[in-house]
Amino acid sequence: MILEHAILNVRPGESPAFLSALGEALPLISATEGFISLEVRPCLETPDRFVLLVKWQTLEAHTIGFRGSARYQQWRSLLHHFYDPFPVVEHYGDAVVTG
Numbered sequence: 001m002i003l004e005h006a007i008l009n010v011r012p013g014e015s016p017a018f019l020s021a022l023g024e025a026l027p028l029i030s031a032t033e034g035f036i037s038l039e040v041r042p043c044l045e046t047p048d049r050f051v052l053l054v055k056w057q058t059l060e061a062h063t064i065g066f067r068g069s070a071r072y073q074q075w076r077s078l079l080h081h082f083y084d085p086f087p088v089v090e091h092y093g094d095a096v097v098t099g
Contacts, residue, residue, distance in 0.1 A: 001036065001094065004054040004062055006087040008040070015048050018082040025078045028071040029054070034061025052087070059091055 010018045022040060029035060036055035043049035056062045066072050080086070 002056045002059050002062065003092040004052070004056060004089060005092060006052040006089045008050040008052055008082075008087050009084060010048040010050065010082045011084045012048055014082055015042075015050075018050075018079070021078045021082070025075050028075045028078075029066060031071060032061060032066040032069065034058055034065055062091070 008018075019040075026038065029038060034057040036057060038055075039053045040050050041053075043051070054062070066075075
């Protein structure tokens with residue numbers, strides 16, 4: 001399993017609109033083969049900041065399957081204009097320590 005991670009800094013005051021757009025965008029990503037789950041959690045210390053965590057079966061499910069699809073273009077149109085700055089997306093492998 002691959003864990004995609006990104007810190008989403010939403011433009012001040014636009015979190016309600018962002019969350020609404022995210023709800024609209026969720027079916028686009030979840031329809032991708034290899035998608036497992038998605039979580040978006042608000043930062044308690046910094047308003048309008050969220051962490052995005054997406055679980056994928058493989059790295060290619062995200063980088064090729066989703067990002068190479070027409071659904072990703074719709075995702076971009078719905079969400080990318082909310083970010084300032086644009087997030088760095090990183091991928092992580094299997095857990096080496098669990099508790």
